[in-house]
Amino acid sequence: MDARQEKLLRRTFLDYQATAEFMNNPLIVSRAEGLYYWDTDGKRYFDGISGIYSTLLGHRHPRVAEAMRAQWDKLAFAPPMHGTADVTLDFVEKLGSVTPDDLNYVKAFSGGSESMEAAIKFTRQYFKQSGHPHKYKFISRYQAYHGATMGAMAASGTGERKTPFEPAPPGFLKVFPPTHYRDRFGGWDEASRFAAQQFEDVIIGEDPKTVAGIILEPVSNTGGIITPTDEYFQIIRDTCDRHNVVLIYDEIITGFGRTGAMFAAHTFGVTPDII
Structure with missing residues (x-):
């Protein structure tokens, strides 16, 4: 990092880390290809998370680059x-x-946070226009991450990461993921089953006439690659059907083949209302 870059770093900010801390061990990348990044000092890094889940075919894939160039020449x-x-x-x-x-x-949409904001707004608008104007609440999970904008952040269960930006918009409730209960039951099936039931308990406790949606990452990265059972999703799907609640999958990290099928909804065999 040269003096110019250091000066400019002090005039911007990075997500979820203090600039002063970043300056102690800065990472400034200059190029990427395939599965690797290179920083400004020429050091190579293996990209194990596809950029941030957005370059799943690798960096500078020739067919992707050619398609982008062809579209740019016609309409940007x-x-x-x-x-x-x-x-x-x-x-x-x-x-x-x-x-x-x-x-x-x-x-x-242009990104995951914007997509989640839209899913929240779509759901609330749907219920207002279909005769259920009091349905506005959403239930998601602790340890989940759904984005950095206000609504998506409110749906996230990331604790200290979002504390500096609170108070969040009202109407966002949380339950614990199956990992929270894994030591309290004899196996993962039982823990997942109990965790899935918590959604219905909260819906009933809040009044089903006020609950609009459930938001889930099929596989939660922030919480530690939490992968519930197929039954977990079916229990939640049945709960949504009983109480007229929209089921939303946040597939930013699981979509487009990352679970072995095109979407995690295919992998787990349970279809939501919105992806």
Whole structure:
């Protein structure tokens, strides 16, 4: 890191770490290819999390790069408030052909936090327009991460990570993941079953007429790669059906083949209402 870079680092900030701490051991990357990053000193790093889950085909994949160049030459941006683009409709068709069951209504966003904000707003708007205006609460899990914007952060259960930005918007409740109960039961099946039941207990305790949605990461990275049983998701799906609650999967880290199927909804065999 040279003097210019050090000066500029003090004029910006990084996510979830103090600049002063980062300056003690800075990581400034300059290029990437395939599965690797290189920093400004030429040191190579293995990228074990696909950027942050966004480059699952590797960095500078030639087919991806060529497709991006070809689109750039034709159209770089279409105003989303006033119209759409033909390539956007191609995207809707292509993505809708690989999503589970009948989840083929597609809206494009720029990132995971924005997508989660939209899922929250879609759900609340749906209930207001369908005669259930008091349904506004969401239940998610402690140790989950759903994004850095206010609504997505409120749905997250990351404790100290979000404390500096509180108070969060109201209407977001939490239950514990199965790992919280694993030492209290004889096996993972029992712990997952008990954890899944907590969602219905909270819905009933809060009044089902006020609960709009359940938000889940099928596999939780922040909590330690928490992978519940198939039954866990089926119990929650049944709970949502009984109480007219929308089931939302946050598949930012599991979507597009990372669990061995196109989506974790395929892997666990339980389809949500929104991915």
